[in-house]
Amino acid sequence: MIWLASLAILLPFLAAFAGMLSGPALGRLLPGSPRRDGPALIACAPVAVSLVLSAIVAFVVWQDPGERTGSLAVIDTGSVPIRVGLQVDGLSAVVALMVCCVALAVQVYSVAYMDGDRRYSSYAAFISLFTAAMLLVVLAGDLIVLYAGWEVMGICSYFLIGHHWEERANSRAAVKAFLVTRLGDVGFLIGIIVLGVGARTFEIHGVLTRVWTMPGSTLTAAALLLLAGVAGKSAQFPLHTWLPDAMAGPTPISALIHAATMVAAGVYVVARLYGVFVAAPGALAVLGVVAVISMVGAALAALAQDDLKRVLAYSTISQLAVMAAALAVGARSAAIFHLLAHGAFKALLFLAAGCLIATTGSTLLAKYGGLRRGMPITFWSMTAGYAALAGVPPFSGWFSKDSVIEAAEHAALHGHDTAEAGWFAYAPLAPEAAPSIPPPSAPPSMPPLSGLSGDLSSMGGRPPFSDHIVGYANIPPGELSTSVASIDLPSWVAWLVYLGLLLTVALTAAYATRAWLMTFFGEPRGTYEIREPSRFMSWTVAALAVPAAILGFFGLGASELRPHAGPALLGIALLAVGGGAVYLRWNRDPASDPAVALGPVRRVFARGFYVDELYATAIVRPVQALARGVVGFDRRGVDAAVVGAGRGARRLGGLLRITQNGNPQTYLTGLLAGVVVITALVVIFR
Numbered sequence: 001m002i003w004l005a006s007l008a009i010l011l012p013f014l015a016a017f018a019g020m021l022s023g024p025a026l027g028r029l030l031p032g033s034p035r036r037d038g039p040a041l042i043a044c045a046p047v048a049v050s051l052v053l054s055a056i057v058a059f060v061v062w063q064d065p066g067e068r069t070g071s072l073a074v075i076d077t078g079s080v081p082i083r084v085g086l087q088v089d090g091l092s093a094v095v096a097l098m099v100c101c102v103a104l105a106v107q108v109y110s111v112a113y114m115d116g117d118r119r120y121s122s123y124a125a126f127i128s129l130f131t132a133a134m135l136l137v138v139l140a141g142d143l144i145v146l147y148a149g150w151e152v153m154g155i156c157s158y159f160l161i162g163h164h165w166e167e168r169a170n171s172r173a174a175v176k177a178f179l180v181t182r183l184g185d186v187g188f189l190i191g192i193i194v195l196g197v198g199a200r201t202f203e204i205h206g207v208l209t210r211v212w213t214m215p216g217s218t219l220t221a222a223a224l225l226l227l228a229g230v231a232g233k234s235a236q237f238p239l240h241t242w243l244p245d246a247m248a249g250p251t252p253i254s255a256l257i258h259a260a261t262m263v264a265a266g267v268y269v270v271a272r273l274y275g276v277f278v279a280a281p282g283a284l285a286v287l288g289v290v291a292v293i294s295m296v297g298a299a300l301a302a303l304a305q306d307d308l309k310r311v312l313a314y315s316t317i318s319q320l321a322v323m324a325a326a327l328a329v330g331a332r333s334a335a336i337f338h339l340l341a342h343g344a345f346k347a348l349l350f351l352a353a354g355c356l357i358a359t360t361g362s363t364l365l366a367k368y369g370g371l372r373r374g375m376p377i378t379f380w381s382m383t384a385g386y387a388a389l390a391g392v393p394p395f396s397g398w399f400s401k402d403s404v405i406e407a408a409e410h411a412a413l414h415g416h417d418t419a420e421a422g423w424f425a426y427a428p429l430a431p432e433a434a435p436s437i438p439p440p441s442a443p444p445s446m447p448p449l450s451g452l453s454g455d456l457s458s459m460g461g462r463p464p465f466s467d468h469i470v471g472y473a474n475i476p477p478g479e480l481s482t483s484v485a486s487i488d489l490p491s492w493v494a495w496l497v498y499l500g501l502l503l504t505v506a507l508t509a510a511y512a513t514r515a516w517l518m519t520f521f522g523e524p525r526g527t528y529e530i531r532e533p534s535r536f537m538s539w540t541v542a543a544l545a546v547p548a549a550i551l552g553f554f555g556l557g558a559s560e561l562r563p564h565a566g567p568a569l570l571g572i573a574l575l576a577v578g579g580g581a582v583y584l585r586w587n588r589d590p591a592s593d594p595a596v597a598l599g600p601v602r603r604v605f606a607r608g609f610y611v612d613e614l615y616a617t618a619i620v621r622p623v624q625a626l627a628r629g630v631v632g633f634d635r636r637g638v639d640a641a642v643v644g645a646g647r648g649a650r651r652l653g654g655l656l657r658i659t660q661n662g663n664p665q666t667y668l669t670g671l672l673a674g675v676v677v678i679t680a681l682v683v684i685f686r
Contacts, residue, residue: 001060002070008057011049015047015125019039039124043124047128054099057097058094065090069088072084072085091272097346100135136148153233154179157262160249161177163250172245173245177243191221191227219280220283226273226283234265234324236291237290237297240611246313247307249352252351266320270287270327285489285490287328288493291321294323294498298321302318311365326404329497338403338404344547345396349389354537360528367514371530374530380545385545386550389512390508394553399563402567412498508578509578509582511582514582523590640645
């Protein structure tokens with residue numbers, strides 16, 4: 001199992017290595033074929049094999065739930081060792097499968113989308129490296145190994161967003177994405193170190209085993225530091241500003257970043273280390289507040305955007321915040337369920353947007369209209385994507401959002417006693433793994449449930465990603481018990497999350513309906529020929545429409561993911577309110593933008609509440625002014641002193657070299673003059 005997972009990571013990495021090493025020369029692999037076919041084959045085939053391997057791993061885990069770990073090497077650091085190993089369980093297996101599915105779709109789609117690009121081989125190689133890095137994050141069994149994949153994704157995003165670096169907007173967007181995410185990653189790395197040193201191991205399994213033996217202050221500090229990295233990678237407030245600008249990159253890259261890599265990594269890490277956050281409820285409260293600000297603010301911003309890709313970008317920020325909100329209220333399964341559903345419909349929406357851009361040559365909604373007549377595949381596929389995004393039953397987004405809303409409702413109405421956080425297994429640890437500090441007899445706020453014992457992985461009725469084993473504790477040998485983790489979340493945070501989710505559902509339906517109507521209905525507003533793009537592109541989009549439509553049904557086996565009447569009807573009502581309001585406004589004048597109804601606040605929403613301008617005023621300009629002052633001091637002070645010393649030495653040397661000019665006559669004249677002077681002095685002072 002571990003070797004299959006290792007191969008799934010290694011194959012895209014080898015494809016990236018081959019693409020970067022050989023470059024366009026790979027085009028000669030297939031004589032008589034276009035020059036792109038060689039790089040395309042190297043890019044697509046390894047990811048396809050990784051997809052098969054990931055599917056096998058996921059099937060085995062589904063058939064026989066449980067955790068598999070394996071170490072490939074151990075690096076002795078002198079203190080806490082680093083184990084280069086992998087960990088495969090239900091959560092990592094299903095997310096890895098999703099990553100490979102989306103990566104393969106993006107690689108196949110890019111063969112046509114990037115046709116004629118002279119740097120296609122490096123582009124495809126970076127996608128393969130991006131995929132390998134995300135798989136490493138998902139399957140890592142050690143926090144340092146996870147961090148390595150985390151950072152490789154950061155540099156890949158820089159190169160891919162700035163692929164067309166000749167354009168100023170692209171290069172600036174790439175630098176902004178790199179710097180903003182690095183800012184969060186500083187806290188993330190420190191959080192990993194705090195957690196690893198506190199647990200005396202960087203192994204994820206070992207960290208979760210020792211959660212309840214670590215001081216609460218250490219756990220809270222580590223969790224908050226980890227959240228800094230999560231906010232950067234998953235584009236959550238206040239480090240969200242890089243993601244809308246990143247839309248300057250190629251559209252397939254936007255699909256990859258938004259659906260399967262980069263931004264999904266932050267939410268995944270919180271779910272993977274959920275035991276740490278359960279033990280640090282203060283961090284979960286912070287996560288909940290950040291999630292509400294991000295989900296509502298980004299949804300309002302999406303409602304006012306003129307650019308389709310920026311609509312989808314702000315939508316991603318909002319939907320990731322929905323996942324974060326689910327984690328904050330203890331709905332780990334619902335968060336991962338929405339992560340998977342979002343990966344399907346957001347990849348679909350971005351790649352469908354690429355079809356629109358290839359046909360119209362524009363990303364502006366004002367340039368679209370009436371496209372359903374000549375682009376039926378794109379129309380129906382994108383309709384499925386928008387329906388899943390808005391939460392229209394029975395599409396995938398409806399199931400996943402309903403489970404999140406229900407969990408938030410329980411947290412708000414009943415408090416943490418009924419919050420579904422996950423199963424904690426209390427099992428005896430190996431003697432060498434047992435901490436020296438005696439663990440408490442029972443973790444705080446963790447009352448045992450009577451009648452539950454045995455192997456938790458054997459519990460039926462749960463999808464493979466909801467193992468719910470999010471932490472461990474040491475107990476005397478021979479004993480085994482389980483309990484449900486309760487989240488001590490302040491009631492006002494729970495209510496804030498719940499009301500924010502309800503508002504976000506209505507806003508999501510509104511901006512999805514607006515984009516759908518302005519794109520496919522009304523009269524055409526451009527001079528282009530309305531037609532489907534390459535079959536590679538349209539067929540890939542059509543294939544992604546299938547999981548976006550049916551993925552939600554896979555959650556029916558779990559009670560916490562199954563729709564229930566109250567939350568489901570409430571979600572449908574809010575969907576009708578948001579979508580219906582936009583439709584009624586659009587129906588008055590199909591040629592106009594429904595967002596004009598926002599009035600003067602539209603500009604505020606469209607500018608993302610001027611957060612970028614605030615950062616420019618409070619941070620960027622002062623730093624630039626300080627840099628200019630440092631440069632000025634360097635030139636007028638340090639440089640002036642150095643240059644002045646050099647000039648003084650040259651002048652002094654010039655005076656001394658007057659007597660050393662290489663002219664014998666001058667030397668003889670000086671000698672005679674000296675003799676005369678000495679003789680005169682002897683005569684005078686004798």
